[in-house]
Amino acid sequence: MKKTRLWMMGALAVSLGVSLTGCGSKDTNAANTGTATVSPSTVKETASAKPAAQEKTVKDEIGHEVKIPGDPKRILGIYLEDELLSLGIQPFKQSKIGTWSGQDYLGLAMPAIDVSGSVEAVLEAAPDLILENVYDEKRYGQFSKVAPMYAFKDARADWRATIRTLGDLFGKTDKAKDVIEKYDQRAKQAGATIKQKIGDQTVAIVRVHTKEFRLYGGPGYAGPVVYQDLGLTPSKLVKELILDKNGKVVPISLEMIPQLDADHIFITTDTGAEDKTKELLANPLWQSLPAVKKGHVYQVNFETWMKSGPIADGKKIDDVLAALAK
Structure with missing residues (x-):
């Protein structure tokens, strides 16, 4: 063992380098076309206003129809926190399975939730949207009764495809593309x-x-x-x-x-x-x-x-x- 050098490489306190912001639409409201005189400042305010995001119905990778809230605030992404944070979307809980699988490397200052099957914990958390990284029929049957639930077949297999899907769901397709391009460039170098x-x-x-x-x-x-x-x-x-x-x-x-x-x-x-x-x-x-x-x-x-x-x-x-x- 004296000849073996074991390199201990922790990665728990490295800055994420991502902006933790909520998701929203980039569209703007059209200006009011009435006959009243409109001041320049009013035009500026009207042009910069954003319409409320609308609920939409999509099919997940299993084929379930899912109603995605227009502006979800309490997103439970089961082991999808990495991808969500990369898109600038702040989850409100972080996943864990008992004491086994933590995510300290993300540096999330928020309570963890055990997603190993406790529907009571999910009920108590009261999410308005649940994202499931690996489809489990039993878990889906339980959790989808609590909130709208989008299931991936296996989000772990290809995070690039996963982050593109999340970008589509939350109106962040450009951000998803940017995350992938920057990662690929760094990996190549x-x-x-x-x-x-x-x-x-x-x-x-x-x-x-x-x-x-x-x-x-x-x-x-x-x-x-x-x-x-x-x-x-x-x-x-x-x-x-x-x-x-x-x-x-x-x-x-x-x-x-x-x-x-x-x-x-x-x-x-x-x-x-x-x-x-x-x-x-x-x-x-x-x-x-x-x-x-x-x-x-x-x-x-x-x-x-x-x-x-x-x-x-x-x-x-x-x-x-x-x-x-x-």
């Missing part, structure tokens, strides 16, 4: 910087779950950032087990660890699995890996690496730059 340092050296992403070890590579979470956005080279095991099979994630046994021949390994630990990570790092099979011997193992934040969104993915880029472009 960061990828070029990293490639200059490590070339085609390979990278792997390991998650220590409470029940198993998992290797990531496909849609959602960390894989697309590392292998697509930054353009880094996956290790042989990642390619064979995930990418060549159009997969997302695979469990790996302790006996498979010697096959993890990546030049660089990013490892993240679930809340409650800290002891399991200590056992792994002390295991002779782990210590025999090339990346471990060279000190190329980097421990990274679970909250940001196991979430999707422009803010979380930006923090992943920060971590990879700090580890590989030094």
Whole structure:
């Protein structure tokens, strides 16, 4: 273990760099066309006034008809706070599942709500709109009785598509486009910087779950950032087990660890699995890996690496730059 350098990269107190403002229409009212004399100041006030946003009915990704309030103030976005904040929309609660999955990296100064199935908590919160990141029939049946509810099939798979949809729902299509363009530009620049340092050296992403070890590579979470956005080279095991099979994630046994021949390994630990990570790092099979011997193992934040969104993915880029472009 003396030869292993574990880079601890927290991302809990970094400025979000987004404007936390409400959503509204950019349209303006037409000026009054009556015969009375209108002063210039009155014209200016009339031209700058904004009409009240109207309720609209849309179909969500499951096919439900949903009435979206014209100007929702109490939006409960179940694990969609990252995307909402990026659009400048302030949610009024932040999601959590028990004590397991927090979002401290967003720096939200607001109460959390357990969305693991407690309809009472949602009733008490009294949202005027609910957004569900991953469709669950039972939860939808309960929560949609509390407030209008828009469900995504799986918003985690592609945050760009998700933020475009949210932009359409809230009249922020231009903002959604801007968020995507700025992220893509930064990712391209960061990828070029990293490639200059490590070339085609390979990278792997390991998650220590409470029940198993998992290797990531496909849609959602960390894989697309590392292998697509930054353009880094996956290790042989990642390619064979995930990418060549159009997969997302695979469990790996302790006996498979010697096959993890990546030049660089990013490892993240679930809340409650800290002891399991200590056992792994002390295991002779782990210590025999090339990346471990060279000190190329980097421990990274679970909250940001196991979430999707422009803010979380930006923090992943920060971590990879700090580890590989030094």
